[in-house]
Amino acid sequence: MIKVTGLVKRFGGTAVLDGIDLAIEQGEIIVVIGPSGTGKSTLLRCLNFLERPDAGRLTIGDLDVDVTRASRADILTARRRTAFVFQNYALFANKTALENIAEGLIVVNRWPKEKAHARAREILERIGLADKADAYPASLSGGQQQRVGIGRAMAAQAEVILFDEPTSSLDPEWVEEVLNLMKQLARERQTMLVVTHEMSFARDVADRVIFMEGGRIVEQGPPDQLFSSPQDPRTRDFLHKVLATQVTIDTPT
């Protein structure tokens, strides 16, 4: 289980995260939605210390720390128990698809190279890129790169995979293959915390949807409840705006 309480992050004078409390059960799929600049990505980045939070408590498994006092070792532990999928893929440009996936196993988990490569091949098979094992990122499409990015996160065998707008940089033609892979992981009950603007993904896949605004969690609940009867006017307003711009095929009631 992953739990944060009272998480605060300030940039300059503004609190981008203003006291976030969140608990994620094992196997749970949570989607975070909300307007741009409301701290959704910052929340993910604070969970594995890509940003240093200013206050709060973080629990991942038996790691339980005050984030402001986290030692170097605590931070490494937190990072090893979370995996991150980046908006712009952030693949290692000097390494092949296979090496990108195996890198963490070799360097961080100290697996022998053959074992790590065997595992990486299994993962490539699962993400449908077995034939691209020796391709470098520059020669892959955006969708393929992001699938390798997800494969790299899968290899880490983390308690949770954090997805930071994984389809936002993609050309429309590649979005679906990435979402399909994420759905496949969801079916396997991989614990996921996903920041996305893909409302259909939230509705179809999430166990819980969280609406954030102004650095706070405004409202949360199961997707059908949050999408069909949002309680807070801000949630209603936001959903109204985004759903109007996305093609939705609803069955008439």
Place this chain on the structure above:
Amino acid sequence: MQVLDVDYMLGLVPILLRYLPLTLQMAAVGMALALVLACGLAVIRVLRIPGLNAATLLFISFFRGTPLLVQLFLFYYGLPQLLAFLTQINGITATIMGLTLHFSAYMAESIRAAIVGVDRSQTEAALSIGMTNGQLMLRIVLPQATRVAVPTLMNYFIDMIKATSLAFTLGVTELMGATQKEVAGSFLYFEAFITVAIFYWVIVELLAWFQRRLEIRLNEAYRR
């Protein structure tokens, strides 16, 4: 009187060949040491390590801001007066020392630029899977920075090979020193110096050929 004494020039070739290894050794050792030192200086600059950063800036400023010849004289003639244990310093050591310090100052800046140029998101990706800063540098940043830095570093290496010729001013008999000695007996200045010039030229061209091969290999990952 003939225009060019070709026989004299051909006769000079085997003589100069004997001194070629010393020239190459000074350049190779100087380059290896300069690379290590420059990497250290560049990392200090990138991480802005307090104290060391200021010292590094001063070091770079001095060794870029003064002529190599002056630095060589300073090491060879000047330092032994200041530090008694250096009385034994020979011309070869002083040359290597001068080349190392002088060129590392230049190289540090181009290595620093190459490190800073590596895509920041890859740094975050490496940290996100739990790499330490050291692993991040060795596995992700430096290999990519190398690719960017190689063309400029090879330029400095070429420069350094030619700069070894200054060693003759410290009494070292390398390619240039040997030519000087030969010419003192023959007075065939043009023949002697054009011969040694061709020596340097050929070395540099061989190196440029190697550089092209190396760059093709380093760019392998970036072909679409």
